[in-house]
Amino acid sequence: MTTQGSQKPGALEGVRVLDLTRILAGPSATQILGDYGADIIKIEKPGQGDDTRGWGPPFVQDAAGQDTSESSYYLSANRNKRSLALDFTKPEGLAVLKKLLASCDVLFENFKAGTLEKYGLGYEQLRAEFPRLVYCSLTGFGHTGPYRERAGYDFLIQGMGGIMSLTGPADGMPYKIGVAKSDLICGLYALSAILAALYSREKTGQGQFIDVALLDTQVAALSNAGQYYLTSGNVTPRMGNAHPTIVPYEVFEAADGYIILAVGNDRQFRDFCDVAGRIDLADDARFTANKSRVKNRDILLPVLREIIAQKSQDWWMQALEKRAVPCGPVNTLDKVFADPQVEARGMVTDMTHALAAAPVRLIANPVKFSGTPVSYRRAPPPLGADTDDVLKAELGLGDDEISTLRQQGVVS
Numbered sequence: 001m002t003t004q005g006s007q008k009p010g011a012l013e014g015v016r017v018l019d020l021t022r023i024l025a026g027p028s029a030t031q032i033l034g035d036y037g038a039d040i041i042k043i044e045k046p047g048q049g050d051d052t053r054g055w056g057p058p059f060v061q062d063a064a065g066q067d068t069s070e071s072s073y074y075l076s077a078n079r080n081k082r083s084l085a086l087d088f089t090k091p092e093g094l095a096v097l098k099k100l101l102a103s104c105d106v107l108f109e110n111f112k113a114g115t116l117e118k119y120g121l122g123y124e125q126l127r128a129e130f131p132r133l134v135y136c137s138l139t140g141f142g143h144t145g146p147y148r149e150r151a152g153y154d155f156l157i158q159g160m161g162g163i164m165s166l167t168g169p170a171d172g173m174p175y176k177i178g179v180a181k182s183d184l185i186c187g188l189y190a191l192s193a194i195l196a197a198l199y200s201r202e203k204t205g206q207g208q209f210i211d212v213a214l215l216d217t218q219v220a221a222l223s224n225a226g227q228y229y230l231t232s233g234n235v236t237p238r239m240g241n242a243h244p245t246i247v248p249y250e251v252f253e254a255a256d257g258y259i260i261l262a263v264g265n266d267r268q269f270r271d272f273c274d275v276a277g278r279i280d281l282a283d284d285a286r287f288t289a290n291k292s293r294v295k296n297r298d299i300l301l302p303v304l305r306e307i308i309a310q311k312s313q314d315w316w317m318q319a320l321e322k323r324a325v326p327c328g329p330v331n332t333l334d335k336v337f338a339d340p341q342v343e344a345r346g347m348v349t350d351m352t353h354a355l356a357a358a359p360v361r362l363i364a365n366p367v368k369f370s371g372t373p374v375s376y377r378r379a380p381p382p383l384g385a386d387t388d389d390v391l392k393a394e395l396g397l398g399d400d401e402i403s404t405l406r407q408q409g410v411v412s
Contacts, residue, residue, distance in 0.1 A: 010037015011372035015198065018100055019043060019081065020109035020116075022050040024154070024180050025214065026138050027077035029187035030108055033194070034080025035365040035374045041100065041390060042078065042381070046085040046412035049383035050074060063357040070355055070382065078380035079351065079362060084391075085384030085412040093410040094119055099395050101130055106194055110138040113148045123209040133207040134197040138190050142213035152214040154180040161218030166225055169240045186217040247293040247300065248272075251330060252308040259313050261304075262326040266290060271323040276307050351379040384412045 015038040019030045027042075027050070034040040044050055056071035088097040101107065107126075109116060116122050123135040137143065140152015158164045158176045168175035190212045197208050219226065228236045228244065236244060243249035248263050263269045266289055273282040281287050281303065286296040293300055308316065313329055320327040329335070336342060347366065350359040365374040391397040391411070405411045 008371075008373055008375075010035070010375050011369065013037040013372075015039070015106070016104045017041065017106040017108060018097075018104040020107065020111070021138065022110065023052055023183070024073075024077055025183035025187045026108055026110040026190070027052075027187075028184055029138075029191040029194070030081065031077050031079055032187075032191055032365065033106075034378075035367075035376070037372065037375060038106075040081040041104075041386075041394075042081040042083050043088065043097070044083055044085050044383055046087055046384065046409060049083075049085065050078070052077075053383065060353060060356045060360060062355055065357070068355040070353070070380065075360060075362060075380045079376065080378050081381060082378065082386035082390060083381040083384055085387050087410050088119060088121070090408070090410050092405060092408055094121075096391070096395065096405070096410070097121070100390070101126070101133065103394065104133070105198065106134045106136065108136045108138070108190070108194070112151055113137070113139050113141075113143045127207070127209075131206060132201060134194055134201065134210070135207065136190055136194050136197075136210040136212065138186060138212050138214075140214045142216060143211045147215070154183040154214070157182040157214040157218050161215055162222055162226070163218060166236060166238055168238060170238055170242070174238065181221075182214055182218045185221045186212060186214045189217045189220070242297070245294060246290060247297045248304055250301075252305055254308055254311060254313045254316055256312045258330040259308070259316055260326075260328050260330060261308070261316075261320075262328075264326065268323075268325045269293070272320065272325050275319045275323055275325070278303075278307060349376050351376055353379040354382055354385060387411050 012033060015033070017030055017033055017038050017040045019026070019040050019042045021027055021030060022044070030040050030042070042050075052074040053069055053071055055073040057067065058072045059067035060070040060072075060075065062068050086096060087093040107121075109121075114122075117125065120126075123137070126133060126135065139148075140157065141147035141150055155176055158181070159174075161182060163182070164174040164176055167177060190210065193210045193212060197210060201207055225236045225244075228234075241250040246262075246264065248261050248269070250261070251258050252261055253259075261272070263272060269287070269290070270279070270282040273279050281300070285292065287293050287300055317327050317329065331339065337348060342348075345366075347364050349362050349364040351362055353360045360379060362376075362379075364376075367374060388402060391402050391405075397405075402411065
């Protein structure tokens with residue numbers, strides 16, 4: 001477990017991001033930029049904020065044991081940010097936002113295509129004044145094509161992008177993935193594009209526009225399954241936990257729970273058979289090679305299920321690990337966070353939160369740098385927690401000016 005505290009400068013120290021994103025895809029990316037040392041100024045609508053603040057229960061609890069306004073969903077993607085509650089749809093708020101842009105390296109937004117142009121905040125409207133600005137626009141369907149004006153949501157994209165056609169039982173209803181993976185994948189593509197654009201700017205002195213879409217990145221993330229179709233012309237089948245081109249590579253029920261057996265080559269299959277006391281299966285011409293096992297999976301798998309059901313999870317994992325045959329448990333989340341490897345890798349961090357009675361536990365960043373380590377400087381902020389700080393320290397506004405903006409409903 002890691003804890004909040006001072007650290008060495010991050011790799012992106014000195015980079016400032018104006019974050020106009022909300023929900024998950026954009027915030028997950030800006031959280032990582034913040035973890036790497038960037039200064040993230042999260043712009044939120046006064047009195048409302050990021051929709052995910054209310055996506056609970058569970059919520060952070062205060063000293064009296066009462067729910068606060070901060071949901072666990074919001075906590076998952078908003079650390080290392082400052083919250084500025086600003087209504088940029090009003091002229092006074094727009095003026096504040098454009099002043100902030102003068103000191104920012106990146107503008108990252110996830111409004112529908114064309115929305116920010118209404119306020120003079122489109123890339124083409126800003127590029128002359130801010131030529132070094134890296135402008136990332138994350139949308140459901142991109143800035144071109146017949147769907148460009150549609151709103152995109154992870155669940156819809158999982159369906160449209162094909163991943164649901166591959167997920168779920170072979171003879172049943174398609175299932176979505178249990179985590180909003182289309183959002184998270186898109187956020188990671190956006191993150192890598194921003195870093196590439198910042199590197200390009202170091203060489204050219206020029207910023208650029210990045211158009212990244214949920215549907216595009218979900219299609220890209222079909223990876224080998226999508227290539228299966230492009231190569232063969234055959235629609236990749238939905239196979240539940242099975243693999244279309246590797247056998248055995250799926251979930252099996254042991255005597256006391258489920259295990260995953262992921263045999264990736266013929267040597268591993270032979271060693272599994274030896275451990276199981278069934279070397280005859282490895283010598284059977286129908287099963288010796290993976291190509292033959294795929295062809296004869298309906299014959300082989302019932303036999304393997306009967307064999308594996310006779311021993312416990314631990315017995316199989318210990319015996320197969322000694323032979324370097326990939327095998328592991330299907331863990332519930334309590335077991336994930338109690339796993340000694342997960343603990344050893346510091347995959348939970350505790351951070352002091354302004355509204356919480358006790359430090360909040362957050363999933364840590366998984367990347368380990370040798371010279372510019374990830375830092376945990378700020379817990380996910382309450383709405384508008386940093387409004388005064390940003391307006392005073394960054395823009396030099398006085399108390400009277402800030403009070404006027406509050407009276408106008410521009411900030412909160």
